[in-house]
Amino acid sequence: xxxxxxxxxxxxxxxxxxxxxTLSRLAGEIGIPWQRLWSLLYSAPHAADDSVDTSPVLRKxxxxxxxxxxxxxxxxxxxxGQAKVVKVLRKFASQPYSTAFVFEGETxxxxxxxxxxxxxxxxxxxxxxxxGGVQTIASGEQSADAVREAYQHMHVAPWSGSGWKVVIxxxxxxxxxxxxxxxxxxxxxxxxxxVIVFTTNEAARLSQRFLDRCTRLTFESDAVKLRASAxxxxxxxxxxxxxxxxxxxxxxxxxxxxxxxxRISFRRLVQTLAVEINTENDF
Numbered sequence: 001x002x003x004x005x006x007x008x009x010x011x012x013x014x015x016x017x018x019x020x021x022t023l024s025r026l027a028g029e030i031g032i033p034w035q036r037l038w039s040l041l042y043s044a045p046h047a048a049d050d051s052v053d054t055s056p057v058l059r060k061x062x063x064x065x066x067x068x069x070x071x072x073x074x075x076x077x078x079x080x081g082q083a084k085v086v087k088v089l090r091k092f093a094s095q096p097y098s099t100a101f102v103f104e105g106e107t108x109x110x111x112x113x114x115x116x117x118x119x120x121x122x123x124x125x126x127x128x129x130x131x132g133g134v135q136t137i138a139s140g141e142q143s144a145d146a147v148r149e150a151y152q153h154m155h156v157a158p159w160s161g162s163g164w165k166v167v168i169x170x171x172x173x174x175x176x177x178x179x180x181x182x183x184x185x186x187x188x189x190x191x192x193x194x195v196i197v198f199t200t201n202e203a204a205r206l207s208q209r210f211l212d213r214c215t216r217l218t219f220e221s222d223a224v225k226l227r228a229s230a231x232x233x234x235x236x237x238x239x240x241x242x243x244x245x246x247x248x249x250x251x252x253x254x255x256x257x258x259x260x261x262x263r264i265s266f267r268r269l270v271q272t273l274a275v276e277i278n279t280e281n282d283f
Contacts (some may be wrong), residue, residue: 014041014059022127026162034160038120056080056229058236067274068267071237074126076117079110081229083265085217090113093121100196102211104203105219108265114219115168115197122195123162132279133158139171141248144178149185156189164193172198173205180210187213210230221263230255230264234273241277
């Protein structure tokens with residue numbers, strides 16, 4: 001059946017997906033597992049060499065809601081400006097094992113989005129959240145009880161998806177001291193098919209013992225290094241939303257206006273784009 005899934009058919013399915021139709025329903029229509037359909041729609045090759053083009057591709061997740069949600073990357077190939085991080089995660093996803101990561105870097109650089117993209121690459125069902133293998137601990141819930149509850153869930157197989165479980169701990173630098181101590185034990189004996197992703201803006205606030213139990217990946221925010229990726233991303237969003245390609249000078253001014261202290265935040269960039277695009281559409 002997959003032989004009939006031409007590029008034009010897949011593009012149509014992507015549009016229906018963006019309009020809100022569930023992955024399981026679309027997969028059922030064409031008679032293939034939803035994991036296979038996800039791979040066909042979104043997964044970039046796990047490139048092991050530089051001969052394969054792994055340039056990021058803009059993907060519209062939904063047609064509803066604010067711009068920042070419509071273009072939140074939930075696949076590794078949709079992450080702009082973090083080529084080194086994406087390369088590491090692609091390689092890991094091709095041969096995964098139970099482990100923990102620390103995603104560190106400035107706010108708005110895509111740490112949480114990358115964690116979700118990694119979960120998708122491992123075959124978690126993002127639509128089903130915890131039932132699909134993805135659990136999130138918010139920054140205001142970093143208690144010892146939250147860690148114990150999360151650990152219990154790690155031993156339960158998801159109802160849907162590949163069986164992999166990804167726990168995303170946002171702003172881990174706000175962990176209560178007792179919670180960090182419990183994590184030290186948990187990280188020594190993770191259950192099978194379990195990945196923990198800690199995100200943080202201030203990794204220095206975490207103990208060295210804690211950091212030594214994780215693989216640290218730093219997300220780039222330097223404006224000079226990210227300028228080309230930011231311009232590419234902003235141009236793609238503008239073109240998708242307005243139907244016309246913007247002048248390069250306009251995009252450069254938008255990108256420059258969102259910089260702060262020599263840093264670029266993609267979240268701030270999208271928020272600025274939303275205002276500029278709405279103003280453009282008023283004429």
